[in-house]
Every structure is written in C-alpha cells, then in structure tokens.
Amino acid sequence: QQQVKQSPQSLIVQKGGIPIINCAYENTAFDYFPWYQQFPGKGPALLIAIRPDVSEKKEGRFTISFNKSAKQFSLHIMDSQPGDSATYFCAASKGYQKVTFGTGTKLQVIP
Amino acid sequence: DSGVTQTPKHLITATGQRVTLRCSPRSGDLSVYWYQQSLDQGLQFLIQYYNGEERAKGNILERFSAQQFPDLHSELNLSSLELGDSALYFCASSPDKGTSRYTDTQYFGPGTRLTVL
Numbered sequence: 001q002q003q004v005k006q007s008p009q010s011l012i013v014q015k016g017g018i019p020i021i022n023c024a025y026e027n028t029a030f031d032y033f034p035w036y037q038q039f040p041g042k043g044p045a046l047l048i049a050i051r052p053d054v055s056e057k058k059e060g061r062f063t064i065s066f067n068k069s070a071k072q073f074s075l076h077i078m079d080s081q082p083g084d085s086a087t088y089f090c091a092a093s094k095g096y097q098k099v100t101f102g103t104g105t106k107l108q109v110i111p
Numbered sequence: 112d113s114g115v116t117q118t119p120k121h122l123i124t125a126t127g128q129r130v131t132l133r134c135s136p137r138s139g140d141l142s143v144y145w146y147q148q149s150l151d152q153g154l155q156f157l158i159q160y161y162n163g164e165e166r167a168k169g170n171i172l173e174r175f176s177a178q179q180f181p182d183l184h185s186e187l188n189l190s191s192l193e194l195g196d197s198a199l200y201f202c203a204s205s206p207d208k209g210t211s212r213y214t215d216t217q218y219f220g221p222g223t224r225l226t227v228l
Contacts, residue, residue: 043222046216098169104153
C-alpha cells in the first residue's frame with residue numbers, strides 16, 4: 001500500500017532529448033507527489049512537486065504529468081542537457097505521514 | 112546549499128562499534144527526518160522527529176536510535192555495527208508548522224558516508 005514503483009532504473013538520452021520517468025502508487029490517500037534530483041555525493045534536492053488537484057505542472061524545463069485515475073505520475077525533462085545527468089527520485093506522502101520514495105532513475109544525458 | 116548540516120562527512124569504523132551522526136536542521140524547521148541510502152536499497156526512511164518528539168518510524172533497526180534535542184538538532188546513534196550498515200545517511204528537515212494539511216518540502220543535508228570494515 002505504501003509502495004511507489006519507479007521506472008526505468010536507468011536512462012540514457014542524447015542532449016536535447018526528452019527523458020520520461022514514470023511512477024505508480026497504490027495508496028489513493030497520497031496527496032503530495034514530489035520529485036527529487038540527486039547528484040553524486042550530494043543529498044537529494046526538491047526539483048518539482050504536484051498536488052492531486054492538478055494534472056500537470058511545469059517549472060522551467062521540468063514537467064510533472066499526473067493521472068489520478070491511473071494512480072500514475074511522470075517527470076518529463078524538456079531539451080535535456082548533460083548537466084541534468086543525475087539520479088531522480090519520485091515520492092509520495094499523505095499529510096504528515098512519512099514520504100515514500102521510489103527506487104530512483106539514473107539519467108545520463110550524452111552531449 | 113539546503114541549510115541542513117550534517118557531521119561528520121565521512122566515518123570509518125569497525126564491526127561491533129557504535130557511532131553517532133549529527134544533524135542541524137534549517138533555521139526554524141521543526142521536523143527532522145533520517146534516511147539510509149545504500150546502492151541496492153535506494154532511499155529508506157528511518158525515523159522522523161517533530162519538535163523533540165518521535166512522530167513516525169520507518170525501517171529502523173533496533174540497533175539504531177535517534178533523538179531530537181531542545182535546540183532541534185538531532186542525532187542518530189548506530190550500535191553493534193555490521194558490514195551491511197555501510198551506507199550514506201541523510202538527514203532532512205521541513206518547516207512542518209502544522210498549519211497546512213499538505214506535507215512540507217523536505218530539505219536534505221549533504222549526508223554522512225559510513226563505512227564499516
């Protein structure tokens with residue numbers, strides 16, 4: 001019930017491509033869906049987050065698409081750059097309950 | 112820089128030993144979270160403290176314990192260490208003022224890399 005399934009485990013795209021990372025959840029009570037970006041040797045940092053009352057949110061080149069009925073959400077990175085190479089974690093939580101993280105996607109953007 | 116500090120940055124110790132990891136949250140943040148990150152396990156939530164009291168518990172072993180002090184800094188104690196405890200340990204903090212029904216953003220520290228030999 002508390003799991004968040006993330007795919008793919010790793011992803012390689014060319015510069016300018018649009019990598020897409022998908023996450024699925026079971027607990028319909030989740031009401032907060034953040035994405036975190038982690039560079040090697042650093043802690044995760046919040047990238048973008050969405051609430052279940054909207055279907056899409058854009059911040060710069062990053063877009064979250066949210067499908068409440070399918071219990072899925074995804075991260076799209078437009079015009080990807082080598083500097084976007086990092087590990088991306090989706091997460092979900094309800095109220096003040098613990099945040100459940102996905103297993104992470106290691107993204108490599110090739111110049 | 113998230114504003115969350117963790118010490119030490121690296122820690123190397125032997126099996127059976129006990130270590131203490133320290134975390135200072137962002138100024139004003141009331142909640143502190145501890146996570147373990149190993150290569151094959153991703154980010155595992157260990158425990159959360161809110162204003163000095165334990166609020167939520169995750170996959171924390173009995174050999175591990177934590178506390179949050181009146182000045183809101185937190186310590187994670189790991190005892191009877193095993194090789195499998197080698198990992199990155201992250202602390203995160205959030206404002207958690209109790210005024211919003213939504214979860215606050217968590218701000219992660221740089222982590223402590225623990226190596227158990």
